[in-house]
Amino acid sequence: xxxxxxxxxxxxxxxxxxxxxxxxxxxxxxxxxxxxxxxxxxxxxxxxxxxxxxxxxxxxxxxxxxxxxxxxxxxxxxxxxxxxxxxxxxxxxxxxxxxxxxxxxxxxxxxxxxxxxxxxxxxxxxxxxxxxxxxxxxxxxxxxxxxxxxxxxxxxxxxxxxxxxxxxxxxxxxxxxxxxxxxxxxxxxxxxxxxxxxxxxxxxxxxxxxxxxxxxxxxxxxxxxxxxxxxxxxxxxxxxxxxxxxxxxxxxxxxxxxxxxxxxxxxxxxxxxxxxxxxxxxxxxxxxxxxxxxxxxxxxxxxxxxxxxxxxxxxxxxxxxxxxxxxxxxxxxxxxxxxxxxxxxxxxxxxxxxxxxxxxxxxxxxxxxxxxxxxxxxxxxxxxxxxxxxxxxxxxxxxxxxxxxxxxxxxx
Numbered sequence: 575x576x577x578x579x580x581x582x583x584x585x586x587x588x589x590x591x592x593x594x595x596x597x598x599x600x601x602x603x604x605x606x607x608x609x610x611x612x613x614x615x616x617x618x619x620x621x622x623x624x625x626x627x628x629x630x631x632x633x634x635x636x637x638x639x640x641x642x643x644x645x646x647x648x649x650x651x652x653x654x655x656x657x658x659x660x661x662x663x664x665x666x667x668x669x670x671x672x673x674x675x676x677x678x679x680x681x682x683x684x685x686x687x688x689x690x691x692x693x694x695x696x697x698x699x700x701x702x703x704x705x706x707x708x709x710x711x712x713x714x715x716x717x718x719x720x721x722x723x724x725x726x727x728x729x730x731x732x733x734x735x736x737x738x739x740x741x742x743x744x745x746x747x748x749x750x751x752x753x754x755x756x757x758x759x760x761x762x763x764x765x766x767x768x769x770x771x772x773x774x775x776x777x778x779x780x781x782x783x784x785x786x787x788x789x790x791x792x793x794x795x796x797x798x799x800x801x802x803x804x805x806x807x808x809x810x811x812x813x814x815x816x817x818x819x820x821x822x823x824x825x826x827x828x829x830x831x832x833x834x835x836x837x838x839x840x841x842x843x844x845x846x847x848x849x850x851x852x853x854x855x856x857x858x859x860x861x862x863x864x865x866x867x868x869x870x871x872x873x874x875x876x877x878x879x880x881x882x883x884x885x886x887x888x889x890x891x892x893x894x895x896x897x898x899x900x901x902x903x904x905x906x907x908x909x910x911x912x913x914x915x916x917x918x919x920x921x922x923x924x925x926x927x928x929x930x931x932x933x934x935x936x937x938x939x940x941x942x943x944x945x946x947x948x949x950x951x952x953x954x955x956x957x958x959x960x961x962x963x964x965x966x967x968x969x970x971x972x973x974x975x976x977x978x979x980x981x982x983x984x985x986x
Contacts, residue, residue: 676919700921717779762824763868770842863938
């Protein structure tokens with residue numbers, strides 16, 4: 575008569591949906607209630623069910639019309655309305671957890687999946703760092719605390735912690751086009767994010783770390799979902815589709831743990847990315863020092879392979895993760911306004927600070943024609959241009975790009 579159907583509702587929010595289905599809701603009750611009311615000790619209960627499941631002379635379309643039916647909610651059928659009422663009463667969707675709940679979850683053993691509803695890249699990276707630092711590791715025991723995170727950032731240009739922003743990005747272009755500048759806590763090269771790009775992060779133990787492991791899993795899940803598609807890994811472990819890069823990766827290993835986080839271009843505005851990342855060579859400008867070079871690649875979205883929304887990719891990874899671990903790994907939602915801890919908010923602020931963004935990179939030397947400047951912790955340590963030692967490099971760049979140091983026919 576009645577049943578509950580449980581399934582995953584595919585949306586960017588990945589919520590678990592429940593539906594009631596009815597075999598029949600005609601004018602007759604679903605079971606025999608034709609009893610002698612005077613002699614039946616259950617007459618009151620039976621009469622209640624009779625009133626619930628018979629129309630008492632009403633038209634079938636009026637069967638479920640009651641005071642609970644809002645004038646603004648008109649349903650196509652009785653089943654639709656009953657499903658709606660059940661959903662309102664019993665909401666089984668994953669809830670947004672608060673900071674205290676996140677702390678308990680992270681510090682306890684066990685596997686879980688987190689999806690952020692925030693598009694703030696500084697917050698999302700701070701949550702990732704918080705989960706990584708606080709996931710427990712017990713020496714001498716099998717690691718069973720794998721965690722998987724998803725987040726979608728707003729428009730931003732992201733570099734690795736061991737890179738130099740002026741070498742990797744046209745920072746002024748990023749600002750004018752509305753892309754925030756972000757420096758990760760992990761290594762790797764420069765990438766661009768927008769709302770059409772999914773970021774995923776797989777956490778496991780240091781001993782279990784394999785550079786290509788999780789991307790190999792993703793390739794398998796994508797091929798299974800869309801047979802015939804040409805997903806594969808290149809020699810660096812990046813995911814390619816038809817010879818184009820669709821996903822890049824970075825890694826961090828510390829404290830007996832590791833994480834692999836990557837990107838997946840689903841339906842990003844790739845045309846808008848142009849002019850944000852600098853080419854490997856610019857005339858009359860050269861760089862030396864400890865900065866890690868980015869690898870330039872041709873990119874494309876996976877939308878053309880049948881993945882229309884970021885939620886499509888997330889759904890496939892969630893199901894694949896659960897199948898791989900042979901466990902119904904729970905999914906939790908977080909949001910910047912609700913899921914806060916002192917540590918997360920402190921890291922969020924730190925990642926957005928000028929100190930981290932501009933003063934925390936590696937030492938480098940930049941040659942502009944015949945002139946050279948040596949920069950350390952954001953300050954010019956030495957320069958062939960008189961009077962610059964001790965100045966902030968960001969101030970020099972601003973003045974240089976305005977032509978205050980002559981016509982170099984180039985911007986930094």
